[in-house]
Amino acid sequence: MATITLDNVGKSYAGDAMAVSNVTLDIADGEFVVLVGPSGCGKSTLLRMIAGLETITAGQVRIGNRVVNDLEPGERDIAMVFQNYALYPHMTVRQNLAYGLKNRRMDRAEIARRVDQAAGILEIGDYLDRKPRQLSGGQRQRVAMGRAIVREPAAFLFDEPLSNLDAKLRVTMRSEIRQLQRRLGTTSVYVTHDQVEAMTLADRLVVLNKGRVEQIGAPLEVYRNPASVFVAGFIGAPSMNLLAATRDNGRVMLGDVALPVAVPGQGPVTLGLRPEDLHRAPEGAEGGLDMTVAHVEELGAQRLVHGHVGGQALVATLPSDAPLADRLTFAFDASAAHLFDATTGSRI
Amino acid sequence: MIERRPLLQAAAHLVLIIGVLTVAFPVWLAIVASTHPQSAFETGLIPVWPGDQALVNYGAMFGEGLSNLGAPPLSGMLFNSLVMALVIACGKIAISITSAFAIVYFRFPFRMFAFWCIFITLMLPVEVRILPTYKVVADLGMLNSYAGLTIPLIASATATFLFRQVFLTIPDELMEAARIDGAGPLRFFWEILIPLSRTNIAALFVILFIYGWNQYLWPLLITTDEGFYTIVAGIKRMAEAVDSLPIWNYVMAAAVMAMVPPVLVVVLMQRVFVKGLIETEK
Amino acid sequence: MKRAIFRNQLLPWLLLAPQLVVTFIFFLWPAAQAGWQSFLREDAFGLKTTFVGFQNYTALLDDSQYVDSIGVTLVFSISVAVLALSISLLLALAVDRMLTSARTYTTLLVWPYAVAPAIAGLLWWFIFNPTIGLAPYALEVLGIDWDHSLDGTQSMILVIIAATWKQISYNFLFFVAGLQAIPASLREAAAIDGAGPVRRFWTLTLPLLAPTTFFLLVVNTVYALFDTFPVIDATTEGGPAQATNILVYKVYVDGFLGLNLGSSAAQSVILMGVVIVLTVIQFRYIERRVEY
Numbered sequence: 051m052a053t054i055t056l057d058n059v060g061k062s063y064a065g066d067a068m069a070v071s072n073v074t075l076d077i078a079d080g081e082f083v084v085l086v087g088p089s090g091c092g093k094s095t096l097l098r099m100i101a102g103l104e105t106i107t108a109g110q111v112r113i114g115n116r117v118v119n120d121l122e123p124g125e126r127d128i129a130m131v132f133q134n135y136a137l138y139p140h141m142t143v144r145q146n147l148a149y150g151l152k153n154r155r156m157d158r159a160e161i162a163r164r165v166d167q168a169a170g171i172l173e174i175g176d177y178l179d180r181k182p183r184q185l186s187g188g189q190r191q192r193v194a195m196g197r198a199i200v201r202e203p204a205a206f207l208f209d210e211p212l213s214n215l216d217a218k219l220r221v222t223m224r225s226e227i228r229q230l231q232r233r234l235g236t237t238s239v240y241v242t243h244d245q246v247e248a249m250t251l252a253d254r255l256v257v258l259n260k261g262r263v264e265q266i267g268a269p270l271e272v273y274r275n276p277a278s279v280f281v282a283g284f285i286g287a288p289s290m291n292l293l294a295a296t297r298d299n300g301r302v303m304l305g306d307v308a309l310p311v312a313v314p315g316q317g318p319v320t321l322g323l324r325p326e327d328l329h330r331a332p333e334g335a336e337g338g339l340d341m342t343v344a345h346v347e348e349l350g351a352q353r354l355v356h357g358h359v360g361g362q363a364l365v366a367t368l369p370s371d372a373p374l375a376d377r378l379t380f381a382f383d384a385s386a387a388h389l390f391d392a393t394t395g396s397r398i
Numbered sequence: 399m400i401e402r403r404p405l406l407q408a409a410a411h412l413v414l415i416i417g418v419l420t421v422a423f424p425v426w427l428a429i430v431a432s433t434h435p436q437s438a439f440e441t442g443l444i445p446v447w448p449g450d451q452a453l454v455n456y457g458a459m460f461g462e463g464l465s466n467l468g469a470p471p472l473s474g475m476l477f478n479s480l481v482m483a484l485v486i487a488c489g490k491i492a493i494s495i496t497s498a499f500a501i502v503y504f505r506f507p508f509r510m511f512a513f514w515c516i517f518i519t520l521m522l523p524v525e526v527r528i529l530p531t532y533k534v535v536a537d538l539g540m541l542n543s544y545a546g547l548t549i550p551l552i553a554s555a556t557a558t559f560l561f562r563q564v565f566l567t568i569p570d571e572l573m574e575a576a577r578i579d580g581a582g583p584l585r586f587f588w589e590i591l592i593p594l595s596r597t598n599i600a601a602l603f604v605i606l607f608i609y610g611w612n613q614y615l616w617p618l619l620i621t622t623d624e625g626f627y628t629i630v631a632g633i634k635r636m637a638e639a640v641d642s643l644p645i646w647n648y649v650m651a652a653a654v655m656a657m658v659p660p661v662l663v664v665v666l667m668q669r670v671f672v673k674g675l676i677e678t679e680k
Numbered sequence: 681m682k683r684a685i686f687r688n689q690l691l692p693w694l695l696l697a698p699q700l701v702v703t704f705i706f707f708l709w710p711a712a713q714a715g716w717q718s719f720l721r722e723d724a725f726g727l728k729t730t731f732v733g734f735q736n737y738t739a740l741l742d743d744s745q746y747v748d749s750i751g752v753t754l755v756f757s758i759s760v761a762v763l764a765l766s767i768s769l770l771l772a773l774a775v776d777r778m779l780t781s782a783r784t785y786t787t788l789l790v791w792p793y794a795v796a797p798a799i800a801g802l803l804w805w806f807i808f809n810p811t812i813g814l815a816p817y818a819l820e821v822l823g824i825d826w827d828h829s830l831d832g833t834q835s836m837i838l839v840i841i842a843a844t845w846k847q848i849s850y851n852f853l854f855f856v857a858g859l860q861a862i863p864a865s866l867r868e869a870a871a872i873d874g875a876g877p878v879r880r881f882w883t884l885t886l887p888l889l890a891p892t893t894f895f896l897l898v899v900n901t902v903y904a905l906f907d908t909f910p911v912i913d914a915t916t917e918g919g920p921a922q923a924t925n926i927l928v929y930k931v932y933v934d935g936f937l938g939l940n941l942g943s944s945a946a947q948s949v950i951l952m953g954v955v956i957v958l959t960v961i962q963f964r965y966i967e968r969r970v971e972y
Contacts, residue, residue, distance in 0.1 A: 406877060409774075413771065414778075421788070427807060443817055497700075500695035506692050506693070516699060525909050526951045529941065529944055530945075550705075553699055553703045612795075612798075614909070614913070630798050633802060646812075665791055
């Protein structure tokens, strides 16, 4: 059990742009932190720097009280679960679990005890003597987890561990990972590009974009108060509507329509509205958005209405029994509006 | 096949049967010849059905050989061939697998230079640089020795490339998992890479064993001491006599014995060998 | 290119050392020696060596024996490559039609791969032996008087047969693998499109086998140029009257037996050039999908 501290961590490849720059992050003991962002945002690189699989070219990484920048991965007291599981194909499940302990010259009895214990926790006891290729995807996933657990490491590192599973299994494993982590209380860093996975798993989210931290915060905090246009668009499904608007005399204007949002200053601004914050209003209501409906997606419990407002795309979530028409008017509460600087993208 | 064409099918069988017979015919004659007395080859036509002198001929060749013609007993030559084939096969595999490991899993200055040095050996077959190589071996005092028979042939670009290909298909994550599990490079090499390359090693072994066993020019040049003759090269010395002295029975007994071990290896390990051969070259 | 690498700097050199040492001592150094030697001329007693520039090379081109040897090599290599390729393709096509017996036929056809070229030469030499051989006896019925120790053409035919016989199994295996790699659905589609077996062969199978064929063509050329040394040495020894004296055999004869070091070295260098060209062709094709 340990804290993990990233202090201005950066990674640059020879002659290339920074893959990761100036990441500062304090992970508390036992905390579950999820690094989330689109592919190429540097989240995996960051995780691999913590693991010791990528060299750290700037800043400092500490696990517990040790600076680990120059330590081999095997010396960092961490365990990692890989996307493709990386199970040793020629070893049985038992040997896979025991390998890391054997390399550390742990005595046999203790290895056996830990393997049995992990097998019990993960319910993989029945196939300890099988080879990985004889296992299903879900079973392999469990073995990969088991290999991390037996080590009883200071931290678990997860690199998109669920992305090779089918949708249903992914949901099951997601909650299992969460419960397991709670039960063991092991500090965890988890990388994913799936924002649902990120929201459901994390104590704290770290949203990354182009090698930089966009926002760090609890999932709901990030959801409710996205710090930038990028975060606003990335977190939440369906994603937030981002509309080009202007500021005029303390009001936000969308085309000719004055919206019920007060803001100081002049000039362009980006207005963010979550689809679920839009509700039906009578036609011609003041500050209402008149949408030309293009098409409707039925999700069962609700329906997504896609359309245009003054030439800009807009999506709204409606109850599945809501009446539909070619033109619909939507209104929203002033508190639901998110405003971002049109040039820097940061929250106003 | 898609449609039934009995005639075409029959033609295919015919082609194959003719092929199989043509391929087997010379060897059949060799086996037959090794079972007849010397008198059978003095006039007329070579026999096509086996005789009754097999035990006598093979016994003589294994026992004393043809000492007056400079051909030692077969057992000694077979042993030398076996040593040569085994050392070359194992040696090539060993130095190639470590080379491939170094080239694939490390980054170091002059890595590409090392790679090209190995690559270039592909372009220098022994037949082409025979004289200067002979001189180097002579200068090193390696004539008439097992070291001279094997070491100069042990470098292998082909095997290095094969292992390189094999290693490149092994997922990076496996090595990363091993590093996190506390394995250093040598432990990873020994406990993960080698077991994962087992089938490739086996297939390559078959190919290289045959390569080593069938060496001809090299042993012919660097062995003048009968004690180091290999069977394939040794037969040449016997065969030189047959124009004046038709000892075909003995020569063919030796030829059969020279074929049996590599043919057995190929037939017994056909599956792994065929797979390996295709992969080695691809 | 591996993403994951070990950081050690000394270890890779230790791992490479055996291969590199052998390569330098027994490959690069002798090759360099041959290169240097090819610019020198030794007098008859080996007492004096003089630098003669490209004279050894120009002398070769003026030497009718060398030019003849080039011709002999071309005839030999082309014949062996074409024969070995077409016979083995025929056999592979036949095996590809078989369902249950394919494995048996394959086993019966692959084993000559294991026979040493020298032995292959010896076996066919035996069959064609002018006094007691079966082939001359059969040919006599056809009115052909066979004696390859006197007749250059017959001698050439003998070495071509021996060299081809030995190479068929190798080509056969690659053609079978190439045929198996053609998806059954393609043939089925062609059959549904109304193409019979012969038409399918010309319009589908053969074009799809082109990469295999090209690869084998290069390999067979290399085989015929260099690996057939033992076939020649065990049968005709280049004779009669240089009729089967292929280039690689001439290097050996001139160098080892004739002790004409400069000329032999120049021939070596030329042959190395040939191998380099063939290797480059082969690797441009085979390794093009591999990045270093």
